[in-house]
Amino acid sequence: MTLALRKHLLALVSASALALPLATPAFAHCDAVDGPVITEAQKALDSGDIGPLLKWVPAKDETALAESFDKTLEVRKLSDDAQELADQQFFATLVKIHRAYEGAPFTGIKPAGEIDPAIQAADRALEEGEIDTLLARVVEKFEKQTRSVFEATLAAKERANESPEKGREFVENYVQYVHYLENVHSEIAGNSGSHDH
Incomplete structure (x- = not known):
């Protein structure tokens, strides 16, 4: 050639x-535990800063997500078990809003390790520039x-x-x-x- x-x-x-x-x-990956949305959500919860996470939702849903975020931060303080449950609930709320924004149904949070290799390669290219x-x-x-x-x-x-x-x-x-x-x-x-x- x-x-x-x-x-x-x-x-x-x-x-x-x-x-x-x-x-x-x-092959959607915005609902996977190791996808970009939940990965960023975990960082936001750990830092207590929701700012970088708001890009994944439409402006009209920012308030609802912020309220869920604040409640999650409060519940996380109770115990390790409470933190795990609160995080999972927050991830589900975030992904549900994000999927609706894309015009797609929420079908639950997918486990890690199931993202298509093509999507992983696309994300890696963005990370590496x-x-x-x-x-x-x-x-x-x-x-x-x-x-x-x-x-x-x-x-x-x-x-x-x-x-x-x-x-x-x-x-x-x-x-x-x-x-x-x-x-x-x-x-x-x-x-x-x-x-x-």
Whole structure:
């Protein structure tokens, strides 16, 4: 692949390849214990400063969240068990408000260790302030998948006229090939919804 073609491919698919996993509710991470929302909530509770946490909720819900935060800080003082329960309740309140802000339902707090690797890589790139490594991996994965689907379809096409069964095999491969690229193009063109839709 030429350098110019690789750069063009990078520009076209990097956003879409990252958006594909983000478009699936199963990969949401704002409701995970080790996701960015709860991680920041834990820091806010430990410091007693709700300020940095307010960015995760709409302005109209700031007062309700602040009230829950203050109550949580009071209950945390009672005992270790009280702190654990109060924290969990606060996390649920925060995530519920945040999910509603995204237009997504609250389905509970997810355990740590279940965040999709693509989302972890996206977050890591933001933390490191560098995206080139991530983009290179995205392009490599996209290229590998596209070549695989293309080659299977091309091989099936060459046998398509041998029998109706071989023809159907080609059609199955063709549909998968075309829909895969159509989905990628839709993401690039901005035809997808928010990351939880």
